[in-house]
Amino acid sequence: MRKFSSFISQKGFLFKLGLFICAFWIIVVIFAPLIATHSTTAQELSIRYQQPSFSHFFGTDELGRDVFSRVMYGSRISLSAGIITVIIAFSFGIFFGGIAGYKGGKVDEVMMRFSELIMAFPPLILAMVIAAALGPSIINSVIAMAIIWWPNYARLMRSLVISLKESEYVTASRVMGASHIRVLFLEILPNSFGPLLVMATLDLGNAILMFSGLSFLGLGTQPPTPEWGSMVSDGAKVIQNWWVSTFPGLAIFSISIGANFVGDGLRDFLDPKLQKE
Amino acid sequence: MTLLKVEDLTIKFKSRQGVVKAVDNLNFELAQGSSLGIVGESGSGKSVTSLTIMGLLQNANTEITGNIDFDGLDLLKLSPNEMRKIRGNSISMIFQEPMTSLNPLHTCGKQIMEPILIHQKEVSKQEAKKHAIELLRMVGIPSPEQRFHEYPHQMSGGMRQRIMIAIALACNTKLLIADEPTTALDVTIQAQILDLMNSLKKKRDMSIIMITHDLGVVKEMCEKVVVMYTGQIVEKSPTELVFADPLHPYTKGLLNAIPKISNKVERLEAIEGTVPDALNMPSGCSFHPRCKYATEKCTLEVPTLFQLEDGREVKCFIYDGSEKGDDVNAAK
Amino acid sequence: MLQNNTNSIATVSNDTGTENILEVSHLKKTFHIKSPDGKKGLLRAVDDVSFTIKKGETFSLVGESGCGKSTLGRTLLGLYTPDQGSEILFNGEDITNFSKSKRKNFAKKAQLIFQDPSACLNPRRTIKQILLEPFKIHKIQNGEAKIKELMDMVGLASRFLDRFPHEMSGGQKQRVGIARALALNPELIVCDEPVSALDVSIQAQVINLLEDLQKQLNLTYLFISHDLSVVHHISDRVAVMYLGKIVELTTRDELYEKTQHPYTKSLLSSVPDISDEHREKIILTGDVPSPSNPPAGCRFHTRCPVAMDICKTKEPDFIQTGSKHFASCHLHIK
Amino acid sequence: MMKKISLLSILLVLVLSLFACSNNGEKTNESGGTSNTDTIVIGVASDWKTLDPARAYEVFGNLYFYATYENLYTLEGSELIPKPALAKEYTVDESGLVYTFKLEEGRKFSSGNAVTAEDVVFSFNRTINLKDNASALAKGVVKVEALDDKTVVVNLKEKDASFLSKLTSNAFAVVDSKVVKEQGGSDAEDASTTDAATTHLDGTSAGSGPYVLKKWTPNTEMVLEKNPYYTGTVNASKIIIKEIPDPNTQIQALEKGEIDVALSVGPDQVKNIKEGGNSKVVSSPTSTLSFLLMNNSTEIGKEMSDPLVQQAVRYALDYKGFQQLAGDGALLPMSFVQDGFVGAKSRSDNYQNLEKAKELMKKAGYEKGFTVPLTAANYDSEGLSWVTIAEKVKEDLAKININVEIQTGDIGVVIEDYRNGKTPFLVMHWSPDYYDLSNQLAFIPGDIVGKRANWEPSANAKLVSLSEQAKVEIDDTKRAEISGKMQEIIAENSPYAFLVQHPKSFAVGVNLEGVTYNDLYKLRLNELKLSK
């Protein structure tokens, strides 16, 4: 027991665990065709709702498809949707927040009020409306989520820019005659990357969660594409056949927790206040 | 009467990069009602010393050896609970940053009452409040009844340092440790605070350890001075003598490096080089790479603290009377 | 009031012989401040200040925190836009209405040295990248070679070039800061408390370095500090500021020997000095008032040991009180 | 802050102590609940929007209306043949256009008012003039008159073999005209703008059925209590209908004994009900028919508009598979007429023929196949998701090289394109508004569904003329013959592929008796009975 506690109390254990989980899923994403034991779409009605067994590790679903293979392939959809969402929100957010923070004054006021307007919407409902309006598809869900998500980055970026633009090294750069663009992109941006990266990592988990939530509600991917959220939704109808929803649910949970562990670890690493022993 | 006696105090920090000796074999004593200045640059170990006396420096990566004898008690041997009863009661401390050293969410009055209520269980809240207002008046805060209910952010830096002093003196303080108490303050405010501390010291017959990098402050406040460099005492003597006739090359260098209003020099005499890295100490005397008088001996051997006839002590081979070997008493 | 001041400008700059590098008249800088509940207010950081700096001299600004000395220094460099009516002539040209390209050019001639050497260096860049920046901004070739020269000049070994700021000591970082300021061969350097964050032994090194460089490169310094001993050591002329205004301006020796303004007097007496000389201490009562709500009349009257009735109502003009001496105090107005 | 923390801890203690005390509370509650055989709790995921019989058309509508209102004619048991209810008998004149109904004596509304011919006239006219969903069923009614207190005469525009069937739906439920008028109800021409009784009817019923509505909270619950003036059998004096949207949750609640009927569940859920537990499965056929629509317009349907492709699709589908998915009791009708309707025929056992399908594809010039979008709403037919159907279709059609891309959407969004005839290929179902062949004639070219497939009347004149006959033919044998002919034609040549006729599977507590499922009204609530 003591060994165990000293083992897990080693610094950064959770961070390492997170990295491990993320690495695991990245490998799965890349090698899904090799890992999968069956086709993700091949139906066999004679083996509907089979329990997990050696021929079907995670059992089979309503149409007799192999849940294991679908979960493995599902990682491709979930991860890429999450990553793309975060990238779009991140890019637009730092652009928007950077300008607002740097310009200040009325421009800032108007831009921030606008972002607050988006934030006042209940996120999931807004995403639902957007996804429902645009029609359900991966891309539309990603767009919907990015629309909800960017204000977070904009606000963080803005606060970083506001504090960094008063920093002495930025002043030094301006005294030397550096243009605003140079100051914003070469001095401020690289130094605000840490907190933004932490936020993005933590958000990756959230984005995957929300995407699966939208899919759960039937607004994400189109069948028969294997997607975790819609697989949970399929399985939810027949909870007694627990394997249909449990495994994709666990997959969402694990990738999300992995991203969160990594994000948390990064934050601890980047935050000097928390570093202090 | 000796109030505090520090003997062979050594403090080591263990980190991943290695073991650092923050304080190396420290010895000094302090009589009741007297004042001692500990002077040194950043990294000289002066703040670590003060925190150790307060018992605030305990964690797994710190190793403390030696004795700290305070009023007949060995502070290093006390249990945390016993130490807690001394802290804020007979030993108090004030800090460098009056802006951040007060809890922003509590009124000043409440923060002053706190040590009274902890250490003097018999005192009622009403009495404690009365006493706190009295303390506010004592540290020179105008309209104390009103200020009692104000928050730290409503006060200036000087006021806050006065509040800190009031907190420190709330109980029966015998020893006040002041860690750079005026460094963050403006000169005119610094003068006020130093003046206040001096008068309180006389009034309450308490001892003060003044930790500072500012020799001017020491000159105004202290009877004795300990000069520290890289965790070691390099010189220990009465204040007037340090300024009139500094012994150690480091002390000399420091005094020469400071611009003085009264006598203008064309060029300051700077101590060359930088303070060595704690993880990478030079061999021999730790000051030798920067010392004008360094000999080969200095690079090889570590000097001990030599006691001179007039009672001064200095850690430099110049004063070891090389002809007479180790006979310290005969030096100079 | 205005006429009076115009008058004093003429006199402040009457010292012929050497050329003025900087002429500042009626400089005002007001900040709009906002309290958390959205109440707006004005903070007059610099309030109608006029002075000149001659080529090659060290002109010091002394004052306590919040007196506006740093704001003044930064306004002179164009980091803040001064209020309407302010005039800052640099070599005869008004910098307050510079075009973009002129401003960029001005950057080559006037530079800044910062108080905190850790904060003024971008933590994500190596020393080399930091020193190359000015050359990149102004598209000057041959930066690498010039860097070596600069490092030499400030007494740093070139092995430091590949280090990051956090791998260096405070004194070394300040040398980097100085090197960067020198990179473009400036004429004027604003030194904003350049030594106050350094240890005593290092302080002297940096002061000596600054003095050497001044001689070597014929630099003009505007030296901003709260440390009267350092100012005494380094300056030719000194201006004392209190709550956004210059209260006394004169040569170094006059200031320390024939002090006129009561504020300067108390300031000087408050400095804990290590020399043996015994001086009488004037301990001021009370705190510095808030700059956003300065007292009426003479701003110092709330703390002044010799305040008179007139001080509470009438603001004293800034007038010439000696051959090279200017002060604003009712005691010295005849 | 101290105070806040202690406040929080008090709250925590409060919550924890609740755990303790409420456990006891629950036990007494439960015992109280089970002993009460007078109350029956039904779990549903209903689609009720309004409880005004002259407006409603929702699937679950008649579950409520049959409990609170009565019609002139009604359905009984699981049969779809109209039986007299409020009406004793009817006569029809030679033209087949004038129906005369004689009312039963002694029927009373829940208000105590007697049911009169005036009430019938008012109810019918109100339905017609409100111009709401229910009005569509009353389209053929020209005039309604009361000859005397107990005699009603209805004039139709044209002969309608299905009129009696239509009479069994809520559109013709008889309301208490006095009460409804008092509450602002109107049967005048301008009723669509002046009638204000719906709000009242959403909160209280005004009918002569076995129960009275005590309370309705949409999406939450409905409470029905016995109508004191009702003279027939009423077993449970109180019915509580709880909205439980998740079918799985319904099953769980049923197995815990919290509800007595889990009505809105599907075949896959009931399969998992534990044998020997306290619940049992009820299965019954329905008239819900799921089908694929292939648009006949070349512009919209593209490849799907080719009759050869349509026939290939019909041959390629694995009907047995659909039957399996739809659950026990699923039927495979030959085409558009469900089992239970006049002249209905079944699909031959070995209908699926991949070779033939491939041949047809080759003949049509699509040997290499093509890609087509298949629209499927997020909706289900008796527990079988349309999306699942679409996935199965995709798998089947892949075998003849048709690459199906599924597009899902909300039913409201999908149905719009469908109704405008804009979808090339989609999964739909047909659930009749009333139980007569006439209702199925919507599939004939040029009729409602036919138009949606852009199937013009000119495309098959024979079918059109057969359908005209079917509408007016009152003789059952002749009608069956016509029906059979139409089914055969549509099975081979139409823009539809009929998949499966769904069964209804749901679960009830083992001690519940009197459970007979009817496609129109689901359950007769007054027949339900809890045995000890």
Place this chain on the structure above:
Amino acid sequence: MLRFIARRLLFLLFLLFGVALFVFILSHLVPSDPVAANLSQSALNNPEIVAAFKEKWGLDQSLFSQLLLYFQHLLTGDLGTSIRTGRPVFDDLMQFFPATLELSIVAMVIALVLGILFGTISAIFRNKAIDHIIRTVSISGVSIPSFWFALIMLNIFSSVLGITPGPGRIDTRTTTPEGGTGLLLLDSFISGNFQLFSDVAMHLILPGTVLGFFTMGLIARQTRSNLLEVLSMDYVRTARSKGLKESAIIVKHAISNAMIPVITVAGIGFCNLLGGMVLVENIFAWPGIGQYAYLSAVSLDFPAICGVSLLIAFIYVVINLLIDILYGVIDPRVRYE
């Protein structure tokens, strides 16, 4: 203070206007016609019925005049009528909102109590095993898909173990009492019906925990990092130098300071709770706003979506206002004069 509130209210108006406009534009971009979505198949074939429907809902007018009309109604406090339910949106919201609010509050209380407790323990025993366990639990909270968690919890606790009751707000064999605030816990407490009170409380525990789990994770995480930061502050050192016990330092000096950012997170968490109900209300058969929002969103019922969005935006502003006021209560530096 008044000035501050006035400013906030002004912003609220702007916000509500923006939300309404946004939803209006969005829902009219959609190629869906409420006529087709709401009339039966046979009714659609009858032009008279279609025309009557269009007239009733103002669908025969131009988009712009529909917008104008909508805003006119908004100004008089009329949120319009839901196309899907056919009832005034305001009535719908009043019916469904209390259930959601009650559940959110319970979830929030659970989240706050556990979150602060866990965060504090975690910070005190930093990098010890207990810290890692708590962090894993709290990170699980923010990582677990709520819809899946709800399913599993309901299955385990209600179906398999039978510890908690099944779906709904109250025992299925009883009916929801009428009137009152709609917050059943409060209503039953006031009326002294303790049988009902405990029934309602039991039904709240499982969904409350499932929903609160996410916010608990957020709060625990925030509490931990804030507390660590606060514990390194100078005033904590001052408190130590006074001779305070470590526990007293945490309770009296550290927690209150650490709570300031936690309040913000809790506020955001509460708004998220309200909006995030969509995913779990279905499973717990909770007759709340989430279900309503979901059904409105997928059927593109504009007045209802707009109503829900306005309600939540309104709560967002109110919560933010409360947070700001709470800041003032806790932190004397931000008191608004």
